Every structure is written in structure tokens, then in C-alpha cells.
Amino acid sequence: MTTGNGTRQAQHTVVAIVEDKPGVLQRVAGLFRRRGFNIESLAVGPTEVEGLSRMTIIVDGASAPVEQVEKQLYKLIDVVKVSDLTHEDAITRELALLKVRCNNVNRHELLDIAGVFRADVVDMATNSLTLQVVGDEDKINGLITMCQPYGVRELSRTGTIAMTRGAKTTTVHESEPEAIARVHQSQGRRVESKELPFSSD
Amino acid sequence: MVRMTGSQILLECLQREGVSTLFGYPGGVVLPLYDTLPQFPAIQHVLTRHEQGAAHMADGYARASGEVGVCLATSGPGATNLVTGIATSFLDSTPVVAITGNVARTLLGKDGFQEADITGITQPITKHNYLVMRAEDIAMTVREAFHIARTGRPGPVHIDIPKDVFQEETEFDWPTEINLRGYRPTTKGHSGMIRRAAEAINKAERPIIISGHGIIWGDASNELLELAQKAQIPVITTFLGIGGFPETNSLSYGWLGMHGMYHANMAADEADVVVGIGMRFDDRAMGRFKDFNPTATIIHIDIDPAEIGKNLPTAIPVVGDVKRVLPDLREHLDQRDRSDWLAWIDKVEEEHPSLEIRETRRLIPQEIIRTLYEETNGTATLVTGVGQHQMWAGQHYFYDNPRKLVSSGGLGTMGFELPAAIGAQMGTPHSEIWAICGDAGFQMTMQELAVCVDERLPLKIAIMNNGYLGMVRQWQELFYDENFVSVAVTQPDFCKLADAYGVRALRVETKAEVLPAIQEARNYDGPILIDFHVDQDENVWPMVPAGAALSETIEMPEKELAR
Structure with missing residues (x-):
């Protein structure tokens, strides 16, 4: 069973905007360990604002009330903003690399499967090929399942990242949305009716 | 530069x-x-x-x-x-x-x-x-x-x-401004929530305030007193909240919890609205969470939003600085007569007195603390360790002002007493500071006696010496079939030890010696230690056994009353 944004029902998608300082990851990870909140997935990267990082944390909701997770995160001095995207209309994405066993006979089948999942072939050898796939958790799980009969030799997948659809953001600074919208319009992207930025999935 | x-x-x-x-x-x-x-x-x-x-x-x-x-x-x-x-x-x-x-x-x-x-x-x-x-x-x-x-x-x-x-x-370069974008504590309470809280309190027949350490650190004792007096709400405190509300005030009903007063525990259990202010509904204070007064409407006022709903479901949360929230709340409260409710608690207290000191032959610590209270008129600051003596110091001394009881509540750190008392004495040089020590905890940090001498502190050190890890012994007696394991503590002669450090020392073994020793210590301008040899078997009552509800508070059993 999945929610609107592709995470399982017991899961919560929490986005924390944090100071880009040494030790911040440990503070967050330590907090989750100490309070007994289980992390299903964690992705960290820079934001559009210099000095701030964005952590997307998928929390096992059965292990903790998500409200406590949010409040405890807020107590960390280096955490600037916390958003719960669980019930938001949000885009969630993971990236996975799969090295799948294959030979001259079944390579075409695999390429067909990759096509269905819109996975890219990023490397190929005589007895294997490496696929790169982007999507929500279910889509990646689906590709893995389809590849398993051929032999998945290696799997590497990122944590989930998430972003709300529509004009709403989870950033700290609302940096001139109209200006950004103009830029995107000039690049020929579709802009949804009244919403300024851009739902182009 | x-x-x-x-x-x-x-x-x-x-x-x-x-x-x-x-x-x-x-x-x-x-x-x-x-x-x-x-x-x-x-x-x-x-x-x-x-x-x-x-x-x-x-x-x-x-x-x-x-x-x-x-x-x-x-x-x-x-x-x-x-x-x-x-x-x-x-x-x-x-x-x-x-x-x-x-x-x-x-x-x-x-x-x-x-x-x-x-x-x-x-x-x-x-x-x-x-x-x-x-x-x-x-x-x-x-x-x-x-x-x-x-x-x-x-x-x-x-x-x-x-x-x-x-x-x-x-x-x-001395920075004139601090910019911590991830740290902006909420100080002003949400006005809608404050109104909802006031409505609930105004409608309540049996409201009670449980005030905590936050009243003391929020410097909101006066605001609390004014609020409680206007709406005639009885106030009980947590252990760390002691002194945040004057204990001799007629609206004060002591403190609640594992060794809180019987009537305080019953009042918390009987109330229809519980207002927690600057406290965190800790397990030692609330007993078994799921059975803490299940019918009461819980209002929780605290500056830390993460405490709201952490341990108990809260009906009305108010996040803010108590110093600002309490006057706002008071404005919306009706002046009301709640004498029936107050009389109900008074009656419980009368029928189940928790603070009566019974006649005993042997010297008991409760009596020492009470004598100290009477002799100092409640003006001294008591700094305690952790265990039985800590509970007695909380029970039998009455604190009308904040910061007069210094004690490790949350972590429960034995050995806190002597060094914390030294710090307290240096922070408030004109206060009369008494370190109330257990004989076991004292041995954890007693090397700091040297600091009392170095700094010529007029610190008074009272050891409640029962030769036991008293609280652990009590638990082994009550909950582990009197299987006493590793609780009898051998100890040095504390008077000789004090003497070796250059600290004056007195030994007290009888009731008659208590008052003179306290008086001598009060008149001595320097560090002085009194080794009180007290009854070994005395237990702390009342008691809410670990994992029990406040309604299951046990009072001193008959056989101990008779001892």
C-alpha cells in the first residue's frame, strides 16, 4: 500500500534543511538512534542556498510519532527547518544502478525490460549490463524484480529525495518566485495555471 | 582591532x-x-x-x-x-x-x-x-x-x-550580533491556545497546577502565584519545581511523584483539569503514564515544543516562555471560589498526613531536616545528593523561594551534593548553604573537601549516615524479598577524614545533639561537617512503586510506624 507520494503507509517523508557544518549528519543520526526512530532511507545534498544542506529522511512511522521526530529535529541548533511531506503531493525519487548478468541470447529481453522502466544502459560487457533507473521506490523495486531471473550481480541505490509539487516549497528562503518563473517560462517549460512554478513530471 | x-x-x-x-x-x-x-x-x-x-x-x-x-x-x-x-x-x-x-x-x-x-x-x-x-x-x-x-x-x-x-x-572582534537561524525559541504563547486553556480552566471544578523547574528558570514564581491566587487553583510542584511556588502558601499542596505527598498524588489523580507548567511529565512524577488521571483534560505549557505530547497526550498545548504566557493566561481566567475542591485536598491531607514526624527512640533523618528548617526559618539553601536523604530534604524542609533546593533530579547523580554545594556557595556567597549528603554519595566526590578549605567556604556539610545505600536497600527490602546485596557500605571515620582536610567536624549520634550541632555549624565561619549517625532501617514514604499509578501511592506501613 502506498501513499500519494509513493512511500509505504507506515513510512514518513521528512525533509530537514540543515546548516552545512561538520558533524551535522552525526547529530541527526545520533538523535534518531537515541530516540529509537528507525531510518529507512537518508539522502543528503546541497540546497539552492549556500551553507544549507537538505536531508531527506524516510522514517519508519511505526517506530515513532512523526510529530516527535519533527520536534526533536527542530531542537538541534543546526537544523533550520523541518517539513513533513508524507501527506503532501510530493515527488519522491531514488536512483539505482543494477549490474545484471546477461548473454547474447537474453540481452535483448533485458533491454526491453529496461525500456519499459525507462532505465538507461550505462555500461555493457559481454556477460553483463549496467542499468541506471530513476523513480520512486516501487518502480525501482519493480525493475529489480524483473531483473532477478537473469541474476542481479550488484545493486546500488541512493536514498529517496523528495519535493512538493506546485508552488509550495520546503526551502528556507523564498527567493523571488516570479523571477524564477520567468526564467522557466523563457526556457519553454509548462507552468501550471495559477501556480507559479512548474509541475512538469 | x-x-x-x-x-x-x-x-x-x-x-x-x-x-x-x-x-x-x-x-x-x-x-x-x-x-x-x-x-x-x-x-x-x-x-x-x-x-x-x-x-x-x-x-x-x-x-x-x-x-x-x-x-x-x-x-x-x-x-x-x-x-x-x-x-x-x-x-x-x-x-x-x-x-x-x-x-x-x-x-x-x-x-x-x-x-x-x-x-x-x-x-x-x-x-x-x-x-x-x-x-x-x-x-x-x-x-x-x-x-x-x-x-x-x-x-x-x-x-x-x-x-x-x-x-x-x-x-x-567581539561579535555584536548572533545569527542562529536554526535556534529561535518561541516565547509568546499562541493566543488561541491560551484562550482555549483559559476556557477549560474556567469551566473546571477541580483544576490543579503542576509546576516544574521551568518556573524557576523562567523566573516566573510571581506570575504563577498571581495566577493561582486569582483563579484559586491548588498548586503542586514536581521535585525540581520545589520552591517555584511558596510551600507555606495555602494554595501549595507539596510535590507529587514517587515520594511525593499522598494528598498531592491524590489531587493530581482527582483533578478534572491538569495544568502542567514548565515541566515535562516525567515518569518519576507521573507514575504509570497510561493510568495517570485518564479523565483529566491536560493543558501543557512549556517552552520546549518537543515535550508536548512526548509522554502524555495533551489536549491543549501552549508553547512559550512561562514568564510571558502566565500573565496572558491569567487575564483570561475568572476569579472563582474553589473552596470545595481545596477542602477535598485538605481532608485527604488530614486523613493521610505525609509529613508528620513520628516519635521515635532512634535518630531519624526526617527529624534532622525538620530541625534544620525550624532553626533556619527556611532561609537556607539545601544541596542534596541522590537517594533517601534527597527525598527527605525535599519533604521535610519547606521552600518558599526558588533556587533554595539544589538537587540532581533527572539524571539522579550520586556524588552531586558536595561539589554542587561548593558551586552554590561560590555563586551565592551570602547564602547559608547546607550540603545534605548520603554517606555513600559523599564518598564519590569527597575529595572536593579540599576546595572548601582552599576557598575558605562557610559551607555546612551534613551527612545522613545510615551505613547503607539507603534507597537501594529500601527497594531490596520492599521489592526483592529483603535480599540485601551490596548495599551495606563501609566507610571511613568522616570526622577524622574532615579533620585530615582541615575541615571542622562534629559527630551526632543522639537526638539531643542535633540542635546544638546545627547551631554550632551556623555560627562557624568556615567549612564544617556534621556526621549524623541515623537509624539504618528508615524508609522513605509515601511511595509509588516503580510502574504503579499515582492512585496506588503507599503510605508508611503500620509496622514501621510503630518502630
Whole structure:
């Protein structure tokens, strides 16, 4: 069973905007360990604002009330903003690399499967090929399942990242949305009716 | 701008933050800092005998004075010895800044001599911590650390500085502004929530206020008193909240919890609206959570939003500074007569007195504490350790003012008493400070007697000597079939020990000696220790057994009453 944004029902998608300082990851990870909140997935990267990082944390909701997770995160001095995207209309994405066993006979089948999942072939050898796939958790799980009969030799997948659809953001600074919208319009992207930025999935 | 070394900048900043006393212990990597200390004569350094003592002294200093306490230690073992004290401050939300040295930057992470990853260690027991890698960052770090320690829900902040950062020279620039975008405590309560809280209280027949440590740190005793008097709401406190509401006021009904007063526990259980103010619904105070007064509407006022709903479901949360929230709330409260409800509690108290001291042949600690109360007219500050003596000091002395009871509540740190009392005495030099010690806890930190002598403190040290880990013995008696294991404590002759340190000492073995000993201690201008030999078998009552509900409070059994 999945929610609107592709995470399982017991899961919560929490986005924390944090100071880009040494030790911040440990503070967050330590907090989750100490309070007994289980992390299903964690992705960290820079934001559009210099000095701030964005952590997307998928929390096992059965292990903790998500409200406590949010409040405890807020107590960390280096955490600037916390958003719960669980019930938001949000885009969630993971990236996975799969090295799948294959030979001259079944390579075409695999390429067909990759096509269905819109996975890219990023490397190929005589007895294997490496696929790169982007999507929500279910889509990646689906590709893995389809590849398993051929032999998945290696799997590497990122944590989930998430972003709300529509004009709403989870950033700290609302940096001139109209200006950004103009830029995107000039690049020929579709802009949804009244919403300024851009739902182009 | 002036060029200064990291050490000079650190001390200059401490001075600007108002620090006059540093509790510390030197060692290899902090030598540059100690080398600089004489250049700052306004900062007094108190040499402790163990770093744990330094951390507790800073904590006691903070609790008694309301100012930030500061302790200092070297790297590795010096730093790890602070840990118990820092955790004590953390659990009780007291403002302490702990400063440690670390190995030089080039050696960090190389397992150099006396290196410990101390910021890794203190991270879960501090409100925030810092590893300062450049001398130019020291000033801002100190400003932020003091700001974080003393504002919002207070707490300990740890600053770790590598040796060569102390030595590095840089321009000194005192930061005028602090910009912590991730730290903005809410101070003003949500007006809608305050109105909802007021409506619930106005409608309530049997409201009760449970006030906590936050009233003391929020400096809101007067605001609480005015609110309670206007709406005629009875007030009980948590153990750490003792003194936040005058205990001799007619609306005061003592404190609740595991060893709280019977009538306080019953009132909390009987109330139709429970207003928790500056407290965190801790398990020792509330008993079994799921059976804490299931029908009451719970209103929770606290500055820390994470405490709301953490342990108990809250109907009406108000996040804010009690100093601002309480006057706002009071405005919306009706003046009401609640004499029926007050009479109900009075009757429970009359039928189940928790604080009566029975006639006994042997000397019991309750009597000593009560005599001390009467002799000092409630003006002294009591600093306790953890265990039976702590509970008796909470029960049988009556506190009308905040900061008069200093005790480790959350972490329950034995050995806190003597060093915390030293800190309290140094933070409030004109107060009469009594360290109320257990004979076991005293042995954990008794080396700090030397500091009392060094600093010529007029500290009074009273050991409730029952030769046991009394609280543990009590639990073994009541819940482990009297299977007494490792609870009888052999001890030195405390009077000889005190004498060896140059501390005056008295031994008290009979009831008749109690008052004269207390009087002698009060008249003595220097450190004095009284070794009270008390009954070994005395238990603390009332008691809510671990895991029981407040409604299941047990009073002193008949056989003990008769003893």
C-alpha cells in the first residue's frame, strides 16, 4: 500500500534543511538512534542556498510519532527547518544502478525490460549490463524484480529525495518566485495555471 | 582591532559574558590557556580535585545563582571526567558552558596522547557543542554558547578547542550580533491556545497546577502565584519545581511523584483539569503514564515544543516562555471560589498526613531536616545528593523561594551534593548553604573537601549516615524479598577524614545533639561537617512503586510506624 507520494503507509517523508557544518549528519543520526526512530532511507545534498544542506529522511512511522521526530529535529541548533511531506503531493525519487548478468541470447529481453522502466544502459560487457533507473521506490523495486531471473550481480541505490509539487516549497528562503518563473517560462517549460512554478513530471 | 591569542580571546569573551568564576583542572593541552589566566585577574579559577567536581560545581553555581556556570578541563580523561556532570545539567536543563582542550589540529583523529573524540561523546548530552578549529571563530562560538545555554530551555553547551588554536594569533572582534537561524525559541504563547486553556480552566471544578523547574528558570514564581491566587487553583510542584511556588502558601499542596505527598498524588489523580507548567511529565512524577488521571483534560505549557505530547497526550498545548504566557493566561481566567475542591485536598491531607514526624527512640533523618528548617526559618539553601536523604530534604524542609533546593533530579547523580554545594556557595556567597549528603554519595566526590578549605567556604556539610545505600536497600527490602546485596557500605571515620582536610567536624549520634550541632555549624565561619549517625532501617514514604499509578501511592506501613 502506498501513499500519494509513493512511500509505504507506515513510512514518513521528512525533509530537514540543515546548516552545512561538520558533524551535522552525526547529530541527526545520533538523535534518531537515541530516540529509537528507525531510518529507512537518508539522502543528503546541497540546497539552492549556500551553507544549507537538505536531508531527506524516510522514517519508519511505526517506530515513532512523526510529530516527535519533527520536534526533536527542530531542537538541534543546526537544523533550520523541518517539513513533513508524507501527506503532501510530493515527488519522491531514488536512483539505482543494477549490474545484471546477461548473454547474447537474453540481452535483448533485458533491454526491453529496461525500456519499459525507462532505465538507461550505462555500461555493457559481454556477460553483463549496467542499468541506471530513476523513480520512486516501487518502480525501482519493480525493475529489480524483473531483473532477478537473469541474476542481479550488484545493486546500488541512493536514498529517496523528495519535493512538493506546485508552488509550495520546503526551502528556507523564498527567493523571488516570479523571477524564477520567468526564467522557466523563457526556457519553454509548462507552468501550471495559477501556480507559479512548474509541475512538469 | 587588536591581535590576540586564542587563549586571550577565550578569556576576554568569558569576561564579557560576565564570568567571574571558572571551575577547572589543568592538563597538557590547556596549558596555553592556564598560562594566560593571570592576565585576567577578574576571573577566579577554582582548582577542583577531579573534573567531575568541576562540572557539578558549575552546575550548582548555575542553579543557586541563576547565572551560567563554567567548567574547564583538559583533553582525554579530563574531558571524559566532565561527562557525568554535563549529563546531569542536560537532564535538568541547567545552563553550563563546559570548555575542554583537545590535541593540536594536526594530531586530531590520529589517536594522539590524551585524545578523545569528546564532541562525539558530549553530542547527545548537550544542548549544543562545538569543536573550534580557528582562533578567529572563538569569539562567535563563546557568544553563541552562552546565548544557547541561557535562553529557551536552558542546557549545557560544550566547547572543545585544540591546543594550537589557543596559541594561534588573530584579530579579536567581539561579535555584536548572533545569527542562529536554526535556534529561535518561541516565547509568546499562541493566543488561541491560551484562550482555549483559559476556557477549560474556567469551566473546571477541580483544576490543579503542576509546576516544574521551568518556573524557576523562567523566573516566573510571581506570575504563577498571581495566577493561582486569582483563579484559586491548588498548586503542586514536581521535585525540581520545589520552591517555584511558596510551600507555606495555602494554595501549595507539596510535590507529587514517587515520594511525593499522598494528598498531592491524590489531587493530581482527582483533578478534572491538569495544568502542567514548565515541566515535562516525567515518569518519576507521573507514575504509570497510561493510568495517570485518564479523565483529566491536560493543558501543557512549556517552552520546549518537543515535550508536548512526548509522554502524555495533551489536549491543549501552549508553547512559550512561562514568564510571558502566565500573565496572558491569567487575564483570561475568572476569579472563582474553589473552596470545595481545596477542602477535598485538605481532608485527604488530614486523613493521610505525609509529613508528620513520628516519635521515635532512634535518630531519624526526617527529624534532622525538620530541625534544620525550624532553626533556619527556611532561609537556607539545601544541596542534596541522590537517594533517601534527597527525598527527605525535599519533604521535610519547606521552600518558599526558588533556587533554595539544589538537587540532581533527572539524571539522579550520586556524588552531586558536595561539589554542587561548593558551586552554590561560590555563586551565592551570602547564602547559608547546607550540603545534605548520603554517606555513600559523599564518598564519590569527597575529595572536593579540599576546595572548601582552599576557598575558605562557610559551607555546612551534613551527612545522613545510615551505613547503607539507603534507597537501594529500601527497594531490596520492599521489592526483592529483603535480599540485601551490596548495599551495606563501609566507610571511613568522616570526622577524622574532615579533620585530615582541615575541615571542622562534629559527630551526632543522639537526638539531643542535633540542635546544638546545627547551631554550632551556623555560627562557624568556615567549612564544617556534621556526621549524623541515623537509624539504618528508615524508609522513605509515601511511595509509588516503580510502574504503579499515582492512585496506588503507599503510605508508611503500620509496622514501621510503630518502630
